[in-house]
Amino acid sequence: MQAAPRGLRLEHLADGAFVGTPTPRLSWRWAEGSATPQRSQIEVELGHGPDVRTIEGSRSSLVEWPFAPLGSRARGTLRVRAEVDGEWGPWSDPASFETTLLEVDDWEAVLIEPVGVGGLDEPAPIFSTVFETGDIESARLYITAHGVFEAEINGDRVGDEILSPGWTAYRSRLRFLTYDVTTLLRSGQTNSIDVLVGNGWYRGRLGWSGARAHYGASLGLIAQLEVTRPDGSRDTFATGPDWAVRESHVIADDLYDGVEVDLRPRPPRTASVRVGPEIRRVLFPSFTAPIRELARLAPVEVRKTGDGATLVDFGQNFTGWVSLRVAGLASRKIEIRHAEILVDGALATETLRTARALDTYVLAADEARTLEPRLTFHGFRYAEIRGADLESIHDIVGVVIGSDLERTGWFQCSNERVNRLHDNIVRSARSNLIDVPIDCPQRDERLGWTGDLQLFAPAASFLFDMAAMLDSWLTDLRCEQHPDGSVPAVIPDVIGELIAPGAARGAGFSDAAVMVPLTAYRAYGDARLLEQQWESASRWVRRALEAAGEDRIWEGGFQWGDWLDPSAPSGDPSQGSTPVDLVATAALARTVEALSELASVASPDDVPALRDEHSRLLSAFTKRYVTHDGLVLGDSVSAYVFAIRLAALDPQQRLRAAERLISLLRGRGYRASTGFLGTAQVLDALDDIGASEIAMRMLLTDRMPSWLAQVRLGATTVWERWDSLDDDGVVNDPFMTSFNHFALGSVADWIHRRVGGLAPAAPGYRTARIAPILTSSISSASVRHESPHGEISVEWARGSDGVTVDIILPPGVDAVVDIPGVPGRLPSGRHHFRTGTPQASSRGDDASADRLVEDVLADEDQGTRLIDLLVRLGIADDDDDAYRRLSPYASMPVRDLADEIAHPAFRAAGPFVRRAFLESLGEGRPDVRTY
Structure with a gap:
């Protein structure tokens, strides 16, 4: 018998959520063990019997709403069942729903702004009102703000969300939240609403320029409480000129700088409010996962510093704040600073740039009190507390926050370092998915970079249910896209013309307009998303093709290049080993190919022309950048990766490019030499040429720079740069170094597909x-x-x-x-x-000198010993020089290496060096000076 369907959802929302569309799509899952309905009918019931609709087919994901459109405040239940081979299965459990406010005219509330308090450098305001209610059947609060808000009814917190309403392109879209507040109200009594509003993204600092009030100079609130009586009538209490406003104890608040809280009693300044600008037409119901508290961390170490501060190590890098419970410190000022790493035992704050990341509290009395900032967040592992000795601190907790995304992907393997890398990638994703996919949570940036998300979206969509977040972010992208089709470097766009004024923006970054919706479609099968994004995606490609010109070579103007290639100068991360025009042209060809796939769903008539355009771009790429025998301009790993992944080469060129790519990787000891764009494709390029084992060697090497070098050095999240911290503990370019960044974590996608295999x-x-x-x-x-x-x-x-x-x-x-x-x-x-595949041999799992040099280099322990030996003997200047000298001998047994390597000092050492090699590859690491 057919089992009952399970997990019925409307759009991407859980059972009981507030629905923000009159025609929500339906999704469910067939119960395990039920027959797969290949030829079936599906019945959907609205309510319990009064309205049943039949749907032909076997779809169970994002099925179009089969009933009449819903109105605002509609409530109901849904059930589904399936017919297979003439037999109807049981009904699913009912899923309840309620629509929120769907029409502009549903809003009686207006935006209110404070008058005389709540200025840019003044305490955060609290908007308030009191009202009386009769008997209450149910109550709903619809609310949002210019700023971030926390609401209370009768002194009790409304909801558990943090930094609501989040961050969107506020001038075009401002989400509102809906709460069931029935249990917070007192029937027949006086009730109060108090709403604290902080600067948040609306008025706080955004970007590295120091500018504030990007969206407006005044904070504001719009809220509408609707109370339904038992007879069905409704009372509405809405923001208007009758509300009041007063100063809070939050003296200052900023996402980058932290909060200042003065808890000492004082008469609050009170003031009136004014009606602000009309915003009801840009309000839309929230449909994404809110920011919430995700976990609480106990410190792994708490110690005193030499100057009397308390230094706390939470054991991992994360996004959130410190919760501190103290007592006996009346009128004491407590400061909490944050940093991702320590240098010489002290907080390394240079990587914060101008972000202060400082929370300050002035206490009122001696009683025990818990201190938490709430109107800010920090990216950190370490915190330094001043003003409170350990005897007065009763509890220290690290509060982890992030968008409350449902976890959907897991991976585990026999290599614990790879598992640790995967855990780090998950932690970086959690840390940087803060309503908007940002680039780092600690410094004066924290922006929704298009390039970073375009690379990480496949991994993110495997690890988490990203469907709603990507939908929202792409809607903001469409709002922020320029009239000429250009796509800003960050979404929401708050840096404007600070980067490349008037340019077409950058290949590989603005391509997110095409690549992100395609990734979402592959993960979730949402054709509507492609249809919504089609115009935006095609406008960007037209703009990029215009920039490339008739010869279809995109050169000149600003480009990001293969960003943060480890060979790039520290102060110019776009100028790596791969020519920026080659990177741009390759990215454009790849994006046009992706657009043709998108068009097959959203605009089939455009597919032939796009395929022709793709062929034209491939021809232009090979003509300009590839020699007849398959060498690629720049002769870099990324250059060969792009050429191979584009499938632009003839068989002979492909063979030569493959040989050269492998040679370059061997010469680097399989260490990373790619920037953001090349990194996301390098392992797949090796798969394409049948060199999957070499891809595994790249994944598994722990020599700097590499993924596992970060793990070896104790990373708990993924770094922005391959070498954000070197083997000696020196920070690389603190002006632009984050230790919590998900771009290089794009490798998780390959790990899922090729190590796990899904x-x-x-x-x-x-x-x-x-x-x-x-x-x-x-x-x-x-x-x-x-x-x-x-x-x-x-x-x-x-x-x-x-x-x-x-x-x-x-x-x-x-x-x-x-x-x-x-x-x-x-x-x-x-x-x-x-x-019947036998256990694969690993040539020389023992320390035999018969192992090939390339196998020794791929071995974490023995490769390290071999490289260190060359450096200690003076044969090589450093690790890079050692890899370069060993590259020609990759296929030679180590036993013969002492006689063959072309280095005078090496040969002069004769049998002593041979002995050092052979013994150094065995147990222990002998001091070569004893020979």
């Missing part, structure tokens, strides 16, 4: 692709993803007698499989296979 083969994972690399470097891996249709999992393990593979596909999902010994197509269900 990717979407059809939009929304209707068909999964299962293709793990059964590598000798990792003996087992497992990956799970909560797709729109249910959880998909892949687990494999290598043993001496072969490989076991376990695959679970939920109802409605099938898979294409690329694993030796496993069928190429699998239906939904549970599958177990044991292949």
Whole structure:
């Protein structure tokens, strides 16, 4: 018998959420063990029996609303069931819903602003009113602000969201929140509403210029409380000129600088309010995950510093604040500073640039009190507390905040450092998904960079339910897009013409207008999102093609290049080893190809012309940048990666480019030499040329610069630069270094697809692709993803007698499989296979000198010993020089290396050096001076 569907949702909202559209789409999951409905009908019931609609087909994700459009404040329940082969299954559990305010005319409230208090450098204002109610059946509060707000009714907090209403392109879109506040009101009594409003993104500092009040000079509030009586009548209490405003104890607040709170009693300054500008036409219901408290961390170490401060280590980098409970400190001033790392045992605040990241409290009395800032956030691992000795501190807690996104992806493998890297990537994502996907949570920036998100969106969409956040961010992108089609570097755009005035913006960054919606479509199957984004995406591509000119080579003007290539000068991160015009032209070709895929859903008639344009760009790229025998201008790793990934080369060129790419990587000891754009593609390029084991070597090396070098050096999040901190603990360019950045974490997408082996083969994972690399470097891996249709999992393990593979596909999902010994197509269900593939040999798991040089370099421990030995003997000046000298001998046994390497000092050392090599590759690290 067909099992009941489960998890019925409206749009991307959980059961009971407030719905912000009159025609919400429906999604559900078929229960495990039920037959996959290939030819079926689906019934949807609104209420309990009065209205049932039949839908043909087997779709279960984002099914169009089959009833008449809903009105504002509509409430109801929904159930679904399916018919398969003539038999109707049971109904799902009902899902309740309620629509919020859907029309401009639903708003009686107006925006109010303070008069005489709440100025830019004055305490945060509290807007308030009192009112009386009769008997109460239910009550709803609709509220938003110019600024960030916290509301109370009768002294009790409304909701648990933080920094509401979040950050959107305020001039075009200001989200409002809806709360069920029935239990907070007192029937037949006097009630009060108090709303604290802070500067937030609306009026606080944004960007590195120091500018404030980007959206307006005055804070404001619009709120509407609707109380429904038992007879169905409704009383409305709305913001207007009758409200009052007073100063709060928050003397100053800023997202970058922190808060100043004076808790000493004083008569508050009170004032009146004025009606502000009309904003009701830009209000829209919130549909994204709000910012909430996600976790609480206990310190791993608390110690006194030499000058009497208390230094706290929370053990990991995160976004949030310190919660401090103190007592016995009347009138004492307490300061809490924050930083991501320590240098010489002290907070390294240079990386904050001008952000003060300082919370200050002046206490009122001796009683115990918990101090939390709430109108700000910091990115930090370490906090320094002054003004309170340890005897007066009763509790220290690190409060972790972030958008409360549902976790949907998990990965684990036999290599603990890779697991730690993956954990760091997840932590960086949590830290930087703060309503808007930002670039770092600690310094005077924290902006929604288009390039960073375009690279990380595939990984993010696997790890979390990003559907609503990406939808909201792309809507802001459309609002901020310039009339000529240019896309700003950050969304929401608050830096304007500070970067490249009048330029077409940058390839690889503004391409987010195309790449992000396509990523979302692949992950969630939301065709409507592509349709909404089509005009924006195609306008950006037209603008970029115009900038490239008739020859389709995009050169001149400002470009980001392969941003933060480790070879780039510290002060000019765009000028790496790959020519910026090559990067721009390659990115444009890739984006046009992606636009043709987007057009196949949103505008099919445009597909042929886009494919022709793509072919034209490939021809232009190879003609300008690729020699007849396959060498690519710049001769850098990223240059070859872009050429290979574009599939722009003929077979002979491709073979030569592949050889050169591998040679360059070997010469670097498989360490990173790519910037943001190249990093997101390098491992896939190696897959494309059949060099997946080399991709694994890149992933697993821990020599600087590399992913695992950060892990080896104790990173708990992903760094902005490959070498934000070097092996000696020196910070690289503190002016632009973040230790919590998700761009280089784009590698998680490859880890999920190729180490774990799971990717979407059809939009929304209707068909999964299962293709793990059964590598000798990792003996087992497992990956799970909560797709729109249910959880998909892949687990494999290598043993001496072969490989076991376990695959679970939920109802409605099938898979294409690329694993030796496993069928190429699998239906939904549970599958177990044991292949005859033996345990792969790892040449020289012992310390044998018969190992090839390239294998030794790929080994974390022995590669380190070999490189260190060359440096200590004076054969090489540093690690880079050592890799360069060893590169020609990659395929040579280490035993023969002493006789062959071309270095006079090496040969002069003769048998002593040979002995040093052989013994250094064994147990221990002998001091070569003893020879």
